[in-house]
Amino acid sequence: MIRLHAVVLLLCVPALFAQDKKDPPITQKIVLENQFVRVLELRYPPGVFESKHSHAVGVTIALSDYENETKTIPEGKVTRRPTRFGEIRWAEAVTHEARNTGSTEQRVIRIELKPNPPAPEAGKTFASVAALDPVQLLKSTVTPVLENQYVRVIESRSPAGSSEEPRHRHIRGVTVALSDSEIETTSYPGGIVARQTNKLGDVRWVDWREHAGRNVGKSEARIVIVEVK
Numbered sequence: 001m002i003r004l005h006a007v008v009l010l011l012c013v014p015a016l017f018a019q020d021k022k023d024p025p026i027t028q029k030i031v032l033e034n035q036f037v038r039v040l041e042l043r044y045p046p047g048v049f050e051s052k053h054s055h056a057v058g059v060t061i062a063l064s065d066y067e068n069e070t071k072t073i074p075e076g077k078v079t080r081r082p083t084r085f086g087e088i089r090w091a092e093a094v095t096h097e098a099r100n101t102g103s104t105e106q107r108v109i110r111i112e113l114k115p116n117p118p119a120p121e122a123g124k125t126f127a128s129v130a131a132l133d134p135v136q137l138l139k140s141t142v143t144p145v146l147e148n149q150y151v152r153v154i155e156s157r158s159p160a161g162s163s164e165e166p167r168h169r170h171i172r173g174v175t176v177a178l179s180d181s182e183i184e185t186t187s188y189p190g191g192i193v194a195r196q197t198n199k200l201g202d203v204r205w206v207d208w209r210e211h212a213g214r215n216v217g218k219s220e221a222r223i224v225i226v227e228v229k
Contacts, residue, residue, distance in 0.1 A: 026043075027042060027043055027044050027048060027050055028040050028041070028042050028050075028053075029041050029043075031109075031203045032174070032203050032204075032205055034205060035114060035117060035118060036113070036114055036117045036118075036172065036205075036228050037058070037111055037112060037113060037114060037174060037205070037228065038056070038112045038114065039109065039110070039111050039112070039174060039203050040055075040109070040110045040112065041107070041108075041109055041110075041201065041203070042106065042107065042108040042109075042110060043105060043106070043107050044066075044068070044098070044099075044100040044105065044106040045100065045105055046100050046102060046103050046104060046105065047099075047100060047101075048099070048100050049097070049098070049099045050097060050098040050099070051097060052073055052095065052096070052097055053095070053096070053097075054093070054094065054095040054096075055091065055093065055094050055095075055096075055110060055112060056093050056112035056113060056114075056115075057091065057092055057093045057112070057113055057150070058090075058091055058110060058111045058112040058113045059088065059089070059090060059091065059110075059111045059146075059151060059153060059226050060088070060089045060091050060108055060109070060110050060111075061086075061087075061088050061108065061109040061110075061111075061176050061178075061224055062083045062084065062085055062086060062087040062088075062107070062108055063085065063107040063108060063109060063178070063200065063201050064085055064104060064105055064106060064107040064108075065082070065083065065084050065085050065102075065104055066082070066083055066100060066102050066104050066105065066106035066107070067080070067081070067082045067083070067100070067101050067102030068080075068081070068083070068098060068099060068100050068101055068102070068106055069098070069099045069101045070096045070097065070098045070099075071096055071097045071098075072094060072095065072096045073095045073096055073097065074095075080101065082102070083106075085178075086178055086222075088145050088146065088153055088155070088224060090146055090148065091110070107201070109176050109201070109203060111174050111176075111226050113150055113151070113228065117228065120171065120172070120208070121208070124171065124172075124208040125171070126152070126171050126227070126229050128169065128171075128208075129169045129170065129171055131169075132166075132167065132168045132169040132210065133168065133169070134154065134156075134164070134168040134169070134170065135154060137166060137168050138156075138164050138168060141156055141157055141158050141162065141164055142154055142155070142156050142164070143155050143157070145224070149229065150228070150229060151173075151226055151227060151228055151229060152226075152227045152229070153224065153225070153226050153227070154224075154225050154227070155178075155222070155223070155224050155225070156221070156222070156223045156224075156225065157220060157221070157222050158181075158183075158213070158215040158220065158221040158222075159215065159220055160215055160217055160218050160219055160220065160221075161215060161216075162214070162215050163212070163213065163214045163215075164212060164213040164214070165212045165213075165214075166212065167186070167188055167210055167211060167212040168210070168211070168212070169208070169209065169210045170206065170208070170209055170225060170227060171208050171227045171228070171229070172205075172206065172207050172208055172227070172228055173205075173206060173225055173226050173227040173228045174203060174204070174205055174206075174225075174226045174228070175202075175203070175204045175206055175223055175224065175225050175226075176201070176202070176203055176223070176224045176226070177198035177199060177200055177201060177202040177203075177222070177223055178200065178222040178223065178224060179198070179200055179219065179220055179221060179222040179223075180198060180199050180200055180217075180219065181197075181198045181215065181217050181219065181220070181221035181222070181223075182195065182196075182197055182198075182215070182216050182217030182218075182221075183195065183196045183197075183198065183213055183214070183215060183216065183217070183221055184196075184213065184214045184216045185211045185212070185213045185214075186211060186212045186213075187209060187210070187211045188210045188211060188212075189210075195216070198221070198223070
């Protein structure tokens, strides 16, 4: 009887260890990809280490407060820094290792630009925005964040019940929601009215457009727009 119990115990030990073994967390997920961009959502729990990987040039948008450490490869440059929710940075192409060194989840949207994107259609270039540029027309709600030869990044913060008028233009690009919101837009030409519900972290690709907007929700609508030149 004692020998039988020992055999049963030995058979159960591998199963117990198998139950304790956990799959590593999925820390990077592609949420959008086309001929212009690849957009990743990065979610690192506290203490998680990411081994060597590479990113293309682009823009990062923080969806949480966090602290992390990165080490570039092969240079071995170590960077440690805190990041606050809503911070937007230009990011050069890099190969590195990374670790969440804080006590909160690191959640980031990383917009990587594809090389040699198709040229804009005639009449839908960045210059075509100038006459109805939201940065100039909507100074109370739209703020420029960064601009270079590849992108222009702006942030829209619309209080509940407010309107973004007069109508304005955006070139093609990516929108990232920094809050839950309910938006009503009127598109031109045609005056087509549509409603859109945003959740924190929602990512969308939008083509060249001319429109006016209104926050029909009960809280501030906060959206980052990364226009791809």
